[in-house]
Amino acid sequence: MNIEPASLEALIGEFSSLPGIGHKTARRLAYHVLSKSESDVERFSTNLLNAKNKVHPCPRCYAFTDEDLCPVCKARQGAKSICVVEKSSDIIPFERSGIYKGTYFVLGGVISPLDGIGPEHLHLPDLVQRIKDENIEELILALGSSPEADSTALMLDRMLAGVSVKRTRLARGIPMGSDLEFVDEVTMLRAFEGRVSL
Amino acid sequence: MNIEPASLEALIGEFSSLPGIGHKTARRLAYHVLSKSESDVERFSTNLLNAKNKVHPCPRCYAFTDEDLCPVCKARQGAKSICVVEKSSDIIPFERSGIYKGTYFVLGGVISPLDGIGPEHLHLPDLVQRIKDENIEELILALGSSPEADSTALMLDRMLAGVSVKRTRLARGIPMGSDLEFVDEVTMLRAFEGRVSL
Numbered sequence: 346m347n348i349e350p351a352s353l354e355a356l357i358g359e360f361s362s363l364p365g366i367g368h369k370t371a372r373r374l375a376y377h378v379l380s381k382s383e384s385d386v387e388r389f390s391t392n393l394l395n396a397k398n399k400v401h402p403c404p405r406c407y408a409f410t411d412e413d414l415c416p417v418c419k420a421r422q423g424a425k426s427i428c429v430v431e432k433s434s435d436i437i438p439f440e441r442s443g444i445y446k447g448t449y450f451v452l453g454g455v456i457s458p459l460d461g462i463g464p465e466h467l468h469l470p471d472l473v474q475r476i477k478d479e480n481i482e483e484l485i486l487a488l489g490s491s492p493e494a495d496s497t498a499l500m501l502d503r504m505l506a507g508v509s510v511k512r513t514r515l516a517r518g519i520p521m522g523s524d525l526e527f528v529d530e531v532t533m534l535r536a537f538e539g540r541v542s543l
Numbered sequence: 544m545n546i547e548p549a550s551l552e553a554l555i556g557e558f559s560s561l562p563g564i565g566h567k568t569a570r571r572l573a574y575h576v577l578s579k580s581e582s583d584v585e586r587f588s589t590n591l592l593n594a595k596n597k598v599h600p601c602p603r604c605y606a607f608t609d610e611d612l613c614p615v616c617k618a619r620q621g622a623k624s625i626c627v628v629e630k631s632s633d634i635i636p637f638e639r640s641g642i643y644k645g646t647y648f649v650l651g652g653v654i655s656p657l658d659g660i661g662p663e664h665l666h667l668p669d670l671v672q673r674i675k676d677e678n679i680e681e682l683i684l685a686l687g688s689s690p691e692a693d694s695t696a697l698m699l700d701r702m703l704a705g706v707s708v709k710r711t712r713l714a715r716g717i718p719m720g721s722d723l724e725f726v727d728e729v730t731m732l733r734a735f736e737g738r739v740s741l
Binding site for chain 1: 548631
């Protein structure tokens with residue numbers, strides 16, 4: 346006999362639709378929601394709507410913001426470098442480390458023909474326009490290390506033919522605190538190829 | 544610089560409050576919500592409220608339901624056995640296996656002095672009353688195998704002093720498909736003690 350109330354099943358379905366949440370975990374979360382106070386669930390429900398309704402891409406860099414310009418674009422007007430990332434949340438580790446003082450640009454993905462994502466789905470033309478308009482001096486690519494990221498970088502390189510801007514990408518190598526024994530082959534290959542003299 | 548919009552941070556906080564969801568996972572879920580369509584997020588928000596507002600404990604067995612009686616209590620009026628579980632979702636594996644045709648009773652937890660849960664926080668008196676009122680013939684304890692579950696069973700046993708009802712508990716032993724090599728000591732102990740002749 347199916348003993349789950351329909352409204353509870355619907356909530357389990359919602360949680361299941363989130364990435365990395367299977368049906369059993371979704372059920373656990375839904376039952377947990379029932380144990381919360383009414384006001385807590387109301388606040389959760391409102392915060393869901395709020396986040397969706399108030400948050401939008403920054404018109405200059407496409408990072409998520411709930412203001413007219415994102416805090417970085419607002420604070421660093423006139424910066425001469427742009428760091429290109431795939432998605433908005435990729436900006437967080439940069440800002441947490443505090444090493445970078447320029448602006449960002451969120452591409453909105455990488456070119457992936459298998460997933461039907463072509464250059465026209467990304468904000469590449471906007472990026473090229475911004476580089477020209479603002480006389481950007483350095484473009485830092487921080488796109489991850491998949492083949493798709495590489496072909497996106499290549500496409501950007503072609504679109505920037507004739508534009509004088511220094512292009513760099515993040516170093517690839519052994520991460521801090523990792524045991525050499527457990528480093529995968531590709532990372533080791535890249536760390537070895539990119540070795541620097543002491 | 545903190546680049547996360549306040550409304551997004553609030554949503555991350557909501558997901559973090561769920562069991563087993565850490566801050567990083569919560570952020571991933573919240574960003575995923577932003578990528579959903581407006582109508583999908585509205586439905587999610589409504590389903591949260593719906594589940595909380597419509598679902599309530601069945602007045603007879605305390606299982607979650609959105610009707611006046613849960614489907615089991617409605618379909619199996621007059622059944623002469625009660626299976627006692629800790630929480631509503633524990634009923635699901637019984638109903639999935641289809642082996643049991645009686646009714647259930649959700650205690651709402653087990654006695655756990657360390658967590659401040661005493662007998663008064665459980666529905667023990669209601670259970671005793673139901674056993675007497677309905678002339679229940681068999682009481683099946685399905686409370687898990689923690690020391691807290693054992694002391695709850697003991698408490699129930701005392702409260703039923705003088706009541707003639709057969710009391711059983713689920714068998715403990717080696718689960719289906721498990722490799723003997725990986726069976727833990729306590730399970731092995733119980734399986735050995737409970738061995739049956741062929």
